[in-house]
Amino acid sequence: KAGVTQTPRYLIKTRGQQVTLSCSPISGHRSVSWYQQTPGQGLQFLFEYFSETQRNKGNFPGRFSGRQFSNSRSEMNVSTLELGDSALYLCASGWGGSSEQFFGPGTRLTVL
Amino acid sequence: DQQVKQNSPSLSVQEGRISILNCDYTNSMFDYFLWYKKYPAEGPTFLISISSIKDKNEDGRFTVFLNKSAKHLSLHIVPSQPGDSAVYFCAASQGGSEKLVFGKGTKLTVNP
Numbered sequence: 001k002a003g004v005t006q007t008p009r010y011l012i013k014t015r016g017q018q019v020t021l022s023c024s025p026i027s028g029h030r031s032v033s034w035y036q037q038t039p040g041q042g043l044q045f046l047f048e049y050f051s052e053t054q055r056n057k058g059n060f061p062g063r064f065s066g067r068q069f070s071n072s073r074s075e076m077n078v079s080t081l082e083l084g085d086s087a088l089y090l091c092a093s094g095w096g097g098s099s100e101q102f103f104g105p106g107t108r109l110t111v112l
Numbered sequence: 113d114q115q116v117k118q119n120s121p122s123l124s125v126q127e128g129r130i131s132i133l134n135c136d137y138t139n140s141m142f143d144y145f146l147w148y149k150k151y152p153a154e155g156p157t158f159l160i161s162i163s164s165i166k167d168k169n170e171d172g173r174f175t176v177f178l179n180k181s182a183k184h185l186s187l188h189i190v191p192s193q194p195g196d197s198a199v200y201f202c203a204a205s206q207g208g209s210e211k212l213v214f215g216k217g218t219k220l221t222v223n224p
Contacts (some may be wrong), residue, residue: 103155
């Protein structure tokens, strides 16, 4: 069974640009969550989607947004990039009825 | 305010001995706790979880203990193996939510 896949794995952008990251969950999983990992703040929850609806949202500015498609694949978008957005962005999928989630390898975003 | 705390940034043990990783939480509404292991350049891998209605859960070499009155949980690895060397994250959630609150991790090194 294929795991969670994320594309791209690495990305370099400059301040002010926008970026879109993609996540394909494990087959059958309907919940997709996004997390940001930085050395200072650790792993922080961004948002969670279930059946194309955002169910939970973390404490991030509106520049961070996401969506989920009917096939459960998800994208997250960050607009007007700032240097502090440099981080590892992790996607996790689950059945939606429990807290157990399975993570992808992440997308390493560097903002210059 | 950090709701999940892992106060030891690092831990070093000898192969074959017991590794004990600790985690404290402040939010009494958390009712589900998970441990993840993370290698560099990979996403976190789910290890073991425990519901607040239990005080112990065991899976092979891994055992998680939960002390609700102290708001404390620990992960025991017996016997420790060099392949267990990784960063271990404690996470918590409430009400079956997919939103996980993570500690900042403990880097475990198992020496041969």
